[in-house]
Structure formats: C-alpha cells, structure tokens
Amino acid sequence: DSGVTQTPKHLITATGQRVTLRCSPRSGDLSVYWYQQSLDQGLQFLIQYYNGEERAKGNILERFSAQQFPDLHSELNLSSLELGDSALYFCASSVIPGYEQYFGPGTRLTVT
Amino acid sequence: GENVEQHPSTLSVQEGDSAVIKCTYSDSASNYFPWYKQELGKRPQLIIDIRSNVGEKKDQRIAVTLNKTAKHFSLHITETQPEDSAVYFCAAYSGAGSYQLTFGKGTKLSVIP
Numbered sequence: 340d341s342g343v344t345q346t347p348k349h350l351i352t353a354t355g356q357r358v359t360l361r362c363s364p365r366s367g368d369l370s371v372y373w374y375q376q377s378l379d380q381g382l383q384f385l386i387q388y389y390n391g392e393e394r395a396k397g398n399i400l401e402r403f404s405a406q407q408f409p410d411l412h413s414e415l416n417l418s419s420l421e422l423g424d425s426a427l428y429f430c431a432s433s434v435i436p437g438y439e440q441y442f443g444p445g446t447r448l449t450v451t
Numbered sequence: 452g453e454n455v456e457q458h459p460s461t462l463s464v465q466e467g468d469s470a471v472i473k474c475t476y477s478d479s480a481s482n483y484f485p486w487y488k489q490e491l492g493k494r495p496q497l498i499i500d501i502r503s504n505v506g507e508k509k510d511q512r513i514a515v516t517l518n519k520t521a522k523h524f525s526l527h528i529t530e531t532q533p534e535d536s537a538v539y540f541c542a543a544y545s546g547a548g549s550y551q552l553t554f555g556k557g558t559k560l561s562v563i564p
Contacts, residue, residue, distance in 0.1 A: 341494065372552070382495065382540060382554040395551045429494060436550035437483065442494040 342366065343432050343443035351449045357418040360446045364411055364432030370394070371413040372433075372440060373405055377426040388413055389436050420450045453478040453545040457555025464531050465563050472558045474541035475523040483544040484524045485552075486515060490537045498539075499526070531562045 342365035352358055364371050373385040384397035388407035399405075402420075407413040417424060427447050431440040454477040464470050476484075482503040487495035501508045501515045501524065508515050512531075517524040528535055541555040 341496075370550075381556045384551055384553065387551065397551060437544060439485065439497055439500060440552060441497060442487075444494050 341441040341443065343368075343430060343441055345428075345430050345443040345446050347446060348444065349447050349449075351451065352420060353451055354420055354422060356420050356450075357416065358420065358448065360415040360417070360428050360430075360448075362413045362415070362430030362432075362443055364413070364430075365441055368432035368434055368441075369411065370433045370436050370438075371407055371411070372431045373399075373413070373415050374429045374431065374442075375426050376429060376445075380426075382429070385415070387436070394436060417448070422450050424448065425450045453481060453543055453551070453553040455541060455543050455553050455555045457541050457558060459558060460556065461559045461561070463561045463563060466531060466533060468531055470526075470528045470531055470535070470560055470562075472526045472539055472541070472560075473523060474525070474543075474555050475521075476543040476553075477522065478543070478545055479519075479522065481543040481545060484515070484517060485542050486513075486526050487540045487542065487554075488537045489540065489557075495540060528560075531560075533562050533564050536560055536562045 344363045370389045372387045375383045385399040387395040405415045427445045429445045430443045433440045457474045485500035489495045514527040538557045542552045
C-alpha cells in the first residue's frame with residue numbers, strides 16, 4: 340500500500356457523460372500527478388499540482404480538467420466522455436516536485 | 452520535451468537467470484530516473500531509482516546503472532524468480548523545472564520456472 344488513495348475503483352458510464360475521479364495523496368506529500376494508462380498508449384502524464392497550484396500539463400484534453408484543494412486532495416474531471424477515454428487513471432504523489440512518486444491503486448473507467 | 456525509449460518490449464528468461472532492460476532519454480537536463488514494476492491490473496510500484504550524480508545503485512537483486520554521457524540507464528535483475536514476472540517501466544524527469552515524468556513504453560518480463 341503506497342498511502343495514496345483513489346476513488347472510485349471502477350466507473351462505468353455512457354458516452355457524453357461527465358465523471359469525477361478523486362485522489363488523496365500520502366500524508367505530507369504536497370504534489371499530485373494524474374496519469375492515463377490505456378493498452379496502446381502506456382502511462383501518459385496528464386497534469387501536475389503542487390500545493391494547490393497547477394505546475395505542469397501533459398497531453399490533457401480540453402474536455403478534462405483537474406484541481407487540488409486546500410486539504411491537498413485532487414479531483415480529475417472528465418466530460419463529454421468518448422469510448423476512447425476508457426482507461427486506467429492513476430494518481431501519484433510526491434513530497435515536492437522532483438522527488439519519488441508513489442502511485443495510487445487507480446480508477447478503471449469504462450465508457451460504453 | 453523528454454523522450455524515453457525502452458527495450459526490449461518483451462523479455463523471457465529462465466528462473467535463476469539475469470534480466471536486463473535498457474532505456475535511453477533525450478533531455479540532457481534530466482536528473483532523476485525511477486523504475487516501476489506493474490503487475491496486471493495493479494498500480495505501478497517504485498522499485499528503484501537513481502539520480503544523475505550517481506552511476507550505479509543496488510538493492511538486493513535489483514540494480515540500476517546510469518551513463519549520463521550516453522544518456523542511457525539500465526535495470527538489472529539477478530537470480531530472477533517467477534514473482535518478478537510483470538511489466539517494468541523506466542522513466543525520466545524532465546529537467547525543465549516542471550518535473551514531469553516521462554515513461555518508456557514498458558517491458559513485459561516473463562520468468563519461466
């Protein structure tokens with residue numbers, strides 16, 4: 340157990356819908372990262388937050404957004420869902436940017 | 452941005468043999484190189500990492516070597532066991548101040564009993 344928690348574990352929804360994925364970092368970690376893992380794309384970096392502020396953006400679609408709250412938990416919002424958004428979404432955290440990242444158990448999203 | 456290439460994509464070894472996975476990176480400013488092990492349907496688990504001021508690091512049966520000049524780093528697993536079977540990912544932090552981790556595409560390691 341890495342100490343990073345994610346909810347829900349599984350999510351099944353229809354095309355066009357909107358979902359919110361939640362992540363709580365390890366105690367003491369200030370930086371949160373979101374990744375998407377699909378079969379043919381490997382682990383793709385989406386976005387990073389540090390102490391409530393966005394620090395880096397990867398290949399994140401405009402339909403996706405995220406935020407980190409004052410208590411340091413983070414939410415990833417996915418809207419206008421498409422079949423191709425079906426994937427495992429991982430959250431990771433580190434003490435500060437540039438240090439070891441520890442991954443949560445992931446949320447498996449299935450869009451039907 | 453950073454580009455990380457990983458080879459081979461699949462690797463089969465006999466139990467007890469050694470396994471080596473190699474990665475190259477493009478950003479000469481990158482300074483941190485972790486390796487993750489991922490079992491099917493589970494989270495990537497950090498198994499070892501190395502920073503650019505060190506050439507080699509070892510933890511029991513696992514070692515990582517770094518060649519900054521050639522911009523490549525390798526994972527070495529000795530005395531492989533069936534429980535080592537998993538997908539292994541290398542990664543590199545971009546040195547551009549954003550500390551974005553770029554991952555290789557993974558190596559599926561199968562250890563045959």
